[in-house]
Amino acid sequence: MPQIEWEVSFSIGDETIDKQHQKWIALYNKVDKMLLESNPTEFAEMKVEALEEMKQYALYHFSYEENFMKKINYPDLPRHWRLHKDFDYKVFELIRQIESGGILLHSELLTVMRDWLIEHILKEDMKIRQFQ
Ligand SMILES: [Fe+2]
Ligand SMILES: [Fe+2]
Numbered sequence: 001m002p003q004i005e006w007e008v009s010f011s012i013g014d015e016t017i018d019k020q021h022q023k024w025i026a027l028y029n030k031v032d033k034m035l036l037e038s039n040p041t042e043f044a045e046m047k048v049e050a051l052e053e054m055k056q057y058a059l060y061h062f063s064y065e066e067n068f069m070k071k072i073n074y075p076d077l078p079r080h081w082r083l084h085k086d087f088d089y090k091v092f093e094l095i096r097q098i099e100s101g102g103i104l105l106h107s108e109l110l111t112v113m114r115d116w117l118i119e120h121i122l123k124e125d126m127k128i129r130q131f132q
Contacts, residue, residue, distance in 0.1 A: 003029045004114065010121055013129045017068065020061045021121055027057055028113055035106045047098050047109060054113065055091045058084070065125070072131050083124055087116055 004025045011018050031050040038046050062084040069077045090112065098104050 003032060004118070012121070012125045013132050014068065017065060017125070017128075020064065021125070024057055024061060024117060027053065028110075028117060031113070032110055035110070043106075044098055047104060047106075048095055051091055051095050051098075051109075055088065055095075058087060058091070062088075069128065072128070074128055074131050076127065080124060083120065087120070090116070 006022050006025055010021060012021075031054070034046060034050065035043070066077065066081055066084070069080065074080070094104060094109065094112065
């Protein structure tokens with residue numbers, strides 16, 4: 001998987017949220033590199049660890065972003081909140097899948113993360129821009 005590079009076009013117009021998105025992208029890149037370099041025995045364990053880290057960061061970031069949306073009276077907050085919850089659930093399901101012995105390929109895991117992250121920032125978080 002190619003690494004993701006932060007671009008100015010990713011900016012949603014708030015410095016703190018942009019920084020958190022950059023941090024999240026850095027986390028994705030770290031996980032991508034880590035999984036590529038791991039051997040098969042370390043693999044499952046590392047995937048769970050990586051997902052746990054993503055989940056923790058998502059919790060922190062989502063809560064900040066939702067509070068920010070409340071502050072600016074963002075009208076579509078309930079739907080956005082649900083999208084965040086969907087992500088939490090998706091990660092929870094992936095962890096369960098790995099822990100119950102299911103096969104989850106490196107590429108599959110990274111594709112889920114990458115698609116969600118980029119899609120969500122560019123399509124959903126970006127909508128906040130006009131309300132600031
Ligand atoms: Fe969001
Ligand atoms: Fe976000």
